[in-house]
Amino acid sequence: MASDNDVMALLRQLDPSSCRVKIGKELFTRYGPDLVRRVADMGFDIFLDLKFHDIPNTVNKAVAAAADLGVWMLTLHAAGGSDMLRAARDAVDNSEHKPLLVAVTLLTSLAENDLAIQGVARSPLEQVQRLASLAQECGMDGVVCSAAEVSELRMLLRKDFLLVTPGIRPQGDAANDQKRIVTPAAAIQQGSDYLVIGRPITRAREPIEKLALIQQEISGVQ
Numbered sequence: 001m002a003s004d005n006d007v008m009a010l011l012r013q014l015d016p017s018s019c020r021v022k023i024g025k026e027l028f029t030r031y032g033p034d035l036v037r038r039v040a041d042m043g044f045d046i047f048l049d050l051k052f053h054d055i056p057n058t059v060n061k062a063v064a065a066a067a068d069l070g071v072w073m074l075t076l077h078a079a080g081g082s083d084m085l086r087a088a089r090d091a092v093d094n095s096e097h098k099p100l101l102v103a104v105t106l107l108t109s110l111a112e113n114d115l116a117i118q119g120v121a122r123s124p125l126e127q128v129q130r131l132a133s134l135a136q137e138c139g140m141d142g143v144v145c146s147a148a149e150v151s152e153l154r155m156l157l158r159k160d161f162l163l164v165t166p167g168i169r170p171q172g173d174a175a176n177d178q179k180r181i182v183t184p185a186a187a188i189q190q191g192s193d194y195l196v197i198g199r200p201i202t203r204a205r206e207p208i209e210k211l212a213l214i215q216q217e218i219s220g221v222q
């Protein structure tokens, strides 16, 4: 478990101009909006990853509350459907501060057999394409997908639609619970806009050095 002190100690070593910070379900549930405000005060853009998935009215109110926190980007599940996605869009449009809205297509921890278990007879790519098209139609700023799907999505979606890619694993790092993984360099080569990288950095013996190595790998292909 990451203590408040561990989180702050790591953030103090990072430069807000060289990376953004994602606050997800674990940290938000433990430390709440107060952590979001403290990290914002350190100068970081915050990606609030709470993956909202609920009835439209509830998501509308939750997105409005997240927008009031001043975050840079936030997530919701595209599978929540068009009314839910449009309710989120309305919330941002009516907020003073306007975070980017990105819809999760198919979690990077899922593969074809997981879809089959849910009764979905499509490949991960087909499912991601379907949900990404829906997200675009409903006014999202982008989607979360695996970098393995980015080149196909680029052909399907408008040029400035953001493609945010977790499931990033440097060569030799453990996949952990991720199934659709791509290396940092390959993700950039494919055309990802933003790479989401957790354990390869947070669980590294020297997190700051690991981040620098990844940034070096990426700069070689940019």
Ligand SMILES: O=C(O)c1cc(=O)[nH]c(=O)n1[C@@H]1O[C@H](COP(=O)(O)O)[C@@H](O)[C@H]1O
Pocket: 024, 049, 051, 075, 104, 106, 107, 108, 109, 144, 145, 166, 167, 168, 176, 178, 196, 197, 198, 199, 200
């Ligand atoms: O929305 C996300 O950020 C997300 C979507 C997805 O499909 N897969 C995924 O791993 N994530 C998040 O991205 C992060 C990846 O963490 P690591 O697997 O440790 O690099 C986690 O915080 C996940 O919650």
